[in-house]
Structures are given as structure tokens and as C-alpha cells.
Amino acid sequence: MKQALIFLTLLIFKNVDGQNIVPNGSFEDVNICPEFHQPCSPSGWFYINHLVRGYFKSGIKPIGGDKDLNLVVVDTASSNRDYWQTMLLCPLEVGKNYKVSLKLATDYIGPNLHDIGLYFTDSFLFFSKDSLIQPMYYLNFLDARIKKLKNGWFEIQKEFTATSANQFLIIGNFSDKTNKQIAKERQINIKRLYLSVDDLTIISTKGVSCPEMQKIKDSLYSIKERHSKPQFHDSPVIKPEMPAQKKIDTIMINNIEFDFDSYQIRNSNMLQYLRNYLLDTAIKKIIITGFTDNTGSMQYNNSLSEKRAKAVAHFLVEAFGLKESGIEVEGKGISTKYAEAQQNRRVEIYIYH
DSSP: OHHHHHHHHHHHHHHHHTOBOSTTTTOOSEEEETTTTEEEEETTEEESSSSOOSOSOOSSOOSSSSOOEEEEEEETTOSOBOEEEEEOSSOOOTTOEEEEEEEEEOSSSOOOGGGOEEEEESSOOOOSSOBOOEESSOEEOTTOEEEEOSTTOEEEEEEEEOOSOOOEEEEEOOOSSOHHHHHHHHTOOSSEEEEEEEEEEEEETTOOOOTTHHHHHHHHHHOOOSSSSSSSTTSOOOOOOOOOOOOOOOEEEEEEEBOTTOOSBSOGGGGGGGHHHHTOTTOOEEEEEEEEOSOSOHHHHHHHHHHHHHHHHHHHHHHHOOOGGGEEEEEEEEOOSSSSHHHHSEEEEEEEO
8 A cells, every 4th residue: 555655656746747838739729710710720829920821731640649730941932931939838947957859740851950949038929921030049959869750750859958937939940041041051942841840848857836837728728819910919828927037038130131332221121020029118129230241341341231230220210219229230341151142231130138
């Protein structure tokens, strides 16, 4: 009898330690959108814009259940990619170790671990259209343990130590390379490269203490709209009160382009979809950095790169009404980061929360 009680106790502790803090990580629970009265997303998950796509039956046989998350991770006809996001049932704890596991499959060669990552933030990120998210820091799986499964699926696992108390998670391809660069390097001659994701789990190696887990899950599941603007900003998700954490978060946007020897923005319209995000009252500072290609002298290009940064800052102030005092500009001169000169004639916007 005593041995049975000890065994039962060990089982209980194992279950507590093994709680997945990702809601609906199997993607099996389906949200029915009231706008169209049809399935359009996994329950508790949200696409980065209201034009939801990616939650459909792919040509890949599911590894378990009937559903998985289908991502466009490379699109040679666009600069953008697919991203889905959710709110963790328990915030990450700084210094605590976590084990993350997920299953991947693709109908092309792979999957390539450069195409998938996790980005932890302190809020949902919504845009008016598809976007390209290239944060300086995110969780990649290049050093993950890989196990081959059936039907072309692979399981990848790794452990990480939380460096911030974020509670929101975005999944997708965060590579700082362009889609065309990726396709060229891999000699991919197809328009889009899809990646199926299933059974995503994040588990603390030492257990969690989160009494609000079920309440948060119920709150996420209760949000049904997926095609309305703005997405549920008027219906806040329940979030447990936590001590304020010092947060330094950076998002890099590096596809603002300029003509040769010019600081006139070629594609200012691409900044429009960032309006709501840049007007977020939680933003503490914006740094705008200009670059040039390697044509001309270093002195001239240092000046030109600064003018490009100032041109973008001026646009944000005039078009969005941002305060000049909250924006810093700098010119870093010549860039050889990209093979194409046009991509080196750019500005990067760093947004600090």
C-alpha cells in the first residue's frame, strides 16, 4: 500500500512538472470564425493580420490527429512570410530552463531548420497585411536534437534558459535573409515553400506554478473573431498580475529601399502597415539606422546613410505623428551584408519596448 502511494505521488509530480504552457499545441481544437461561420484558425491562436491563411489541410499526412499548422516560410513572389501567435498559459520565468519540442514536415526537401523559430514577446503583434518579422534575437533550432518519424515528419527538441518574462509566442521563419536569397542559396525553383508544424510543447524542466492557466486558456478560446479590425483589442485576454519586468525588445525591419545615390524612399507604402505597431504607447525608443552600398567614398556614404535614416524619421513624424524626441537616427555608411547592392541601400528600424 505504501509503495502504491509513493508511486502515485511520483506520477502526480511528474504530471505537474510536465505541463505544457502552449495552449492547443496540437492545433486540434478548431476556432469557428463568426464572420464566415467556418473553421479558420486553431483555438487560442491568431494570425498576424485579419486576412487569416495557413490553417488548411496540406498535402502532408498529419502525424497525429487531423490538424497541423501550415506555414509559408519562403515566398519568392513576396518579401513576406506566415506567422502565427498565441499567449502562453504561464509567463516565462527569467533564469528557468525549458524544454521545447515540435514536429515538422514539408513536401519539399527538408525540413530545413533555418526556416523555423520561436519569438517571445510581451504582447500580440498585429499588422494590416502579411509581414516580414526579423528580430535580432529569437529561439532557433539549428542546434536541436532531431528524430525522424513516419510519413516524412521529424521531431525536434532543444532546451533553453529564459532571459525575459515574456508571455506571448510567435512561430515562423525569422531569418534575416530575404526569401529570394534563401531560394537562390538552396537552388529552390518553386514559388512557395511550406512547412507543417504539429505538437508544439514548452515545458519547464522544474515545473510551473501558474494558478491562472485554465483561466487564460478559457479566455483565449473565447475570442472567436479572426477577420475583424482591430483583432480583439477591445476584448483583453486575462493576464495574471506580475511584477513589472525590465524589458528590452527589438524588432528589425530591413526592407526600406532607396535608389542609387539617393535618400528618397522608394517604397514608403511598406511602412504604412506598421502604423498601429509604431503608435503603441509601450514603445520607449525608436532607433533608425541608415546604410549604403559600397559605391563611392566612405566619407560620402557615411553622410548619405545618415540622410537616409533622417528621411525615414521625417516620414514617421509627418505620416504617423510620432514625436521627434522619441526617435534617434544614425548613419553606418557602407554595408556589404547582402549580395545585391539594392538591398544594402536600406534603413533598419529598431523598436524598443
